[in-house]
Amino acid sequence: MATKPPIYGLMAEFDTPDDILRAARAAFEAGYRKMDAYSPFPVEGLADALGFRHTRLPLVVLIGGVIGGLGGFLLQYYVSVIAYPVNVGGRPLNSWPAFIPVTFEMTILVAALFAVLGMLAMNGLPMPYHPVFNVPRFRLATRNQFFLCIEARDPLFDRDRTWAFLESLNPRGVYEVEH
Amino acid sequence: MNERNHTTTEDFSSLPPVIQPGYTYASITDKIAALVLTRRTPRSWFIGFAISFLLLMVFLFAVAYVVTTGVGIWGVNVPVGWGFDIVNFVWWIGIGHAGTLISAILLLLRQRWRTSINRFAEAMTLFAVACAGLYPLLHLGRQWLAYWLLPYPNTMGTWPQFRSPLVWDVFAVSTYATVSFLFWFVGLIPDLATLRDRAGSRLARIVYGVLAMGWRGSAIHWHRYEMAYLLLAGLATPLVVSVHSVVSFDFAVGIIPGWHATIFPPYFVAGAIYSGFAMVMTLAIPLRAIYGLEDFITLRHLDNMAKVILATGLIVVYGYLMEFFMAWYSGSPYEQSMISNRVHGPYAPLYWALLACNALAPQVFWSKRMRRSIPVLFVVSLIVNVGMWLERFIIVVTSLHRDFLPSSWGMYYPTAWDWATYLGSLGLFLTLLFLFIRFLPMISIFEMRAILPTPGENQKA
Numbered sequence: 310m311a312t313k314p315p316i317y318g319l320m321a322e323f324d325t326p327d328d329i330l331r332a333a334r335a336a337f338e339a340g341y342r343k344m345d346a347y348s349p350f351p352v353e354g355l356a357d358a359l360g361f362r363h364t365r366l367p368l369v370v371l372i373g374g375v376i377g378g379l380g381g382f383l384l385q386y387y388v389s390v391i392a393y394p395v396n397v398g399g400r401p402l403n404s405w406p407a408f409i410p411v412t413f414e415m416t417i418l419v420a421a422l423f424a425v426l427g428m429l430a431m432n433g434l435p436m437p438y439h440p441v442f443n444v445p446r447f448r449l450a451t452r453n454q455f456f457l458c459i460e461a462r463d464p465l466f467d468r469d470r471t472w473a474f475l476e477s478l479n480p481r482g483v484y485e486v487e488h
Numbered sequence: 489m490n491e492r493n494h495t496t497t498e499d500f501s502s503l504p505p506v507i508q509p510g511y512t513y514a515s516i517t518d519k520i521a522a523l524v525l526t527r528r529t530p531r532s533w534f535i536g537f538a539i540s541f542l543l544l545m546v547f548l549f550a551v552a553y554v555v556t557t558g559v560g561i562w563g564v565n566v567p568v569g570w571g572f573d574i575v576n577f578v579w580w581i582g583i584g585h586a587g588t589l590i591s592a593i594l595l596l597l598r599q600r601w602r603t604s605i606n607r608f609a610e611a612m613t614l615f616a617v618a619c620a621g622l623y624p625l626l627h628l629g630r631q632w633l634a635y636w637l638l639p640y641p642n643t644m645g646t647w648p649q650f651r652s653p654l655v656w657d658v659f660a661v662s663t664y665a666t667v668s669f670l671f672w673f674v675g676l677i678p679d680l681a682t683l684r685d686r687a688g689s690r691l692a693r694i695v696y697g698v699l700a701m702g703w704r705g706s707a708i709h710w711h712r713y714e715m716a717y718l719l720l721a722g723l724a725t726p727l728v729v730s731v732h733s734v735v736s737f738d739f740a741v742g743i744i745p746g747w748h749a750t751i752f753p754p755y756f757v758a759g760a761i762y763s764g765f766a767m768v769m770t771l772a773i774p775l776r777a778i779y780g781l782e783d784f785i786t787l788r789h790l791d792n793m794a795k796v797i798l799a800t801g802l803i804v805v806y807g808y809l810m811e812f813f814m815a816w817y818s819g820s821p822y823e824q825s826m827i828s829n830r831v832h833g834p835y836a837p838l839y840w841a842l843l844a845c846n847a848l849a850p851q852v853f854w855s856k857r858m859r860r861s862i863p864v865l866f867v868v869s870l871i872v873n874v875g876m877w878l879e880r881f882i883i884v885v886t887s888l889h890r891d892f893l894p895s896s897w898g899m900y901y902p903t904a905w906d907w908a909t910y911l912g913s914l915g916l917f918l919t920l921l922f923l924f925i926r927f928l929p930m931i932s933i934f935e936m937r938a939i940l941p942t943p944g945e946n947q948k949a
Contacts, residue, residue, distance in 0.1 A: 333707070345706045345707060345708060346706070346707040347704055347705045347706055347707070348705050348707060348710065349513060349517070349678075349682075349705060349934060349937055350513075350678075350710075350934045350935070350937040350938040351710040351711070351713070351714050351934075351938065352707065352710070355707040355710070355711075356707045356708050356710065356711035358707075359707055359708065361707070361708045361711060364711060364712045364715050366712055366715045366716055366719070367715065367719065370719050370723075381659075384639060385650045388639060388647040388648070388650060389647075389650055389651070392645075392647055393645070393646060393647040395649065397649075397651055400651075404651055407650065407651040408650055410653075410656040410659070410660065410730070410734050410737070411650060411655070411656055411659045413726075413730060414656075414659040414660050414663040414727075414730065414734075415659065415663070417663055417667060417723050417724075417726070417727045417730075418663040418666060418667065420719075420723055421666070421667045421670055421671075421720055421723050421724075422666075422670070424670075424716045424719045424720050424723070425670045425673075425674055425716060425720070427716070428674070428712050428713060428715070428716035429701070431712055432706075432708075432709045432712055432713070434701045434702055434703065434709075435701030435702050436701070436702035437702060438702075439702055439704060441704055442704070447704075448685040448686070449685075450685075450704065450705045451517075451678070451681045451682040451684075451685045451686075451703075451705060452513065452514055452517045452518075452682065452685070452686070453512065453513035453514040453517060453937075
C-alpha cells in the first residue's frame with residue numbers, strides 16, 4: 310500500500326459562482342486533475358470545468374425502466390396464463406391491454422428507484438466521514454461560500470507550489486485539509 | 489448592478505417578483521433554516537398541532553373500532569357499497585396531485601416560481617397519499633388480510649386478478665407514494681446538509697447529518713444530482729397523470745350509469761390538479777402569514793396558482809357538461825335517469841352545491857384584482873376543496889343508490905363513524921404537516937439560492 314500523503318489536500322475559498330468557475334478552469338488548465346469544487350447550489354458548467362462531462366446515470370435509469378417494465382409484464386403473464394388462469398368472459402388469458410397499467414407503474418417505480426439509488430451509489434453516499442469537513446469554514450459550503458480542493462494524491466501536487474497557485478487565483482483564503 | 493437589473497425586469501413584466509429583491513445566498517439560507525433551528529416555535533403552531541393531534545386520536549379510535557367491529561359501523565349498505573371510504577380515498581389522492589405537478593411538470597417547463605412552494609406541496613402530496621391509502625385498506629373489512637392484494641407465491645396457490653382496476657390501484661398508489669417520497673427526499677438532501685452545518689445542538693447535528701448522508705456539495709455530485717432530479721421529474725410527470733386515470737378506471741370500467749364514461753380519466757386528472765392547487769393555496773396562505781414568508785411566497789405565486797385553479801376548474805366544468813351530453817346522446821334511459829336523479833333526486837342539493845363550489849366560485853379568478861386579494865384566494869380555495877369532495881360524493885353515491893331496478897333502490901347516510909374517520913384523517917394529514925414544518929425546511933433552500941438574480945457585489949458582504 311502506498312504511503313498516505315501527510316494531508317488530504319489544499320482548499321481555496323471563493324465568494325461567487327463566477328470566481329469558483331474561473332478558479333476551477335485555471336486549475337484544470339494548470340494540469341491538476343484530482344480535485345473537486347464545492348458549492349451551496351449547482352453551478353452550471355462547474356463539473357465541466359473540472360473535466361467531468363458525462364454521467365452514466367441516464368443509462369442506469371433506462372436499465373431500471375426496462376427491468377421494471379419487463380418484470381411487471383412477465384409477472385402478470387405468469388400469474389394470468391401459467392400459475393392461475395381465470396377465464397373472464399371468454400377473454401384471452403394473455404389479455405395484454407389489461408396488463409398495461411401495472412406494466413407502466415412498474416416501469417416508473419423501478420426506474421425511479423434506480424435513479425435515486427444510482428445517484429447515491431455513484432456519488433459514494435452515504436459517506437459518514439470526509440476530510441473536507443475538517444476545514445472549519447467548510448460549513449459555509451452549504452450556505453453561501455464556494456470551495457476548490459486540490460487533493461494531495463494529484464501527481465502535480467506540491468504543498469508550497471499548489472499553495473502559491475491557489476493564492477494566485479485571488480481566493481478569500483487557502484486552507485490545509487487534514488485527513 | 490444587481491438592483492438595476494432587477495428593477496428593469498420588474499418594469500418590463502409588471503408582475504410581482506418570484507422573490508423580493510435584496511436577498512443573498514446567506515440571508516436566504518439563514519432565514520429558512522432559522523424557522524427550523526433557532527426561531528421560537530410560534531404559539532399558533534402549538535395550537536394547530538394540539539387540534540390536529542386531537543383529531544388524529546379520533547381517527548385512531550375510529551380505525552380501532554372499525555378493525556375490531558367491521559365496516560357495519562359505517563353507513564354503507566346494499567345498494568351503496570362504496571361510501572365515505574371511497575369518496576375520501578379519491579378526494580385525498582386528488583389533493584396529492586398538485587404537489588407532484590408543481591415539482592415535476594413545472595420543473596420540466598422551467599417555471600422558476602415553483603421553487604418557493606414545491607417543498608411543502610411535495611410534503612402535502614406524501615401526507616395526502618398516506619391518508620388516501622388507508623381508506624382502501626380500511627374498507628376491506630378484514631384489514632389484516634390486506635397483503636392478499638399483493639402478488640406473492642402463497643400456499644393457497646391463488647394470485648391477484650390483474651384484469652381488475654382495483655389491483656391496478658394497488659400498484660398505482662404504492663408506486664405514487666414511493667416515487668413521491670423519493671422525489672421529496674432527494675430534494676431535501678442538500679437542505680439537510682445545510683441544517684447539519686448550521687444546527688446548534690449536537691442531537692440536531694447528528695440527526696440531520698445522518699439524513700444528509702454526508703452531502704458536501706461537490707460539483708460532480710451536483711451534476712449527477714441534477715440529472716437524477718430531472719429524470720425523476722420526467723418519470724413523475726406521466727406517473728401523476730396515470731395515477732388518477734387508474735383511480736378513475738375503478739369507476740369507468742364498471743357498467744354503472746354515471747361511472748361508465750370515457751371522459752373520466754382526463755376529467756379526474758383535471759379535478760385532482762384543481763383540488764390539489766386549492767389545498768396548496770389553503771396551506772400556503774396561513775403559512776406565509778405566520779412564518780413571515782411573504783418575500784418568498786409572493787403574490788406572483790398566488791396569482792399563478794389562481795390561474796391554474798381557474799383553468800383546471802373549466803376543464804372540470806367541461807367534464808360535467810360532457811356527462812349531460814353523453815347521457816342525452818347515448819339514448820340510454822339508464823344514463824338519462826341517472827342524470828335527472830342527480831339534478832332532481834334526493835341528493836340534488838349536494839349536486840347544486842357542487843356546481844356552485846366548482847363551477848361558479850373559481851370564476852372570480854378572471855379578475856386580476858381578485859387573484860391578488862388574499863381573503864378571496866383563501867375563501868375560494870376552501871370552497872373548491874369542499875366542492876371537489878362533493879363531486880366525489882356525488883359520483884360514488886348517486887350512481888350507486890339507484891340501481892337498474894327500482895326494487896334495489898336505497899339511500900346512503902354517513903354515520904358518526906364515517907365522519908370520525910373523515911375528520912380524523914384530516915387530523916392525520918395536519919399532524920404530519922405540522923411536524924414537517926417544525927423539523928424540516930418548508931422551502932427548498934438550495935433551489936432558492938439558485939434562482940437568485942445574478943450574484944452581485946452584495947454577495948461579498
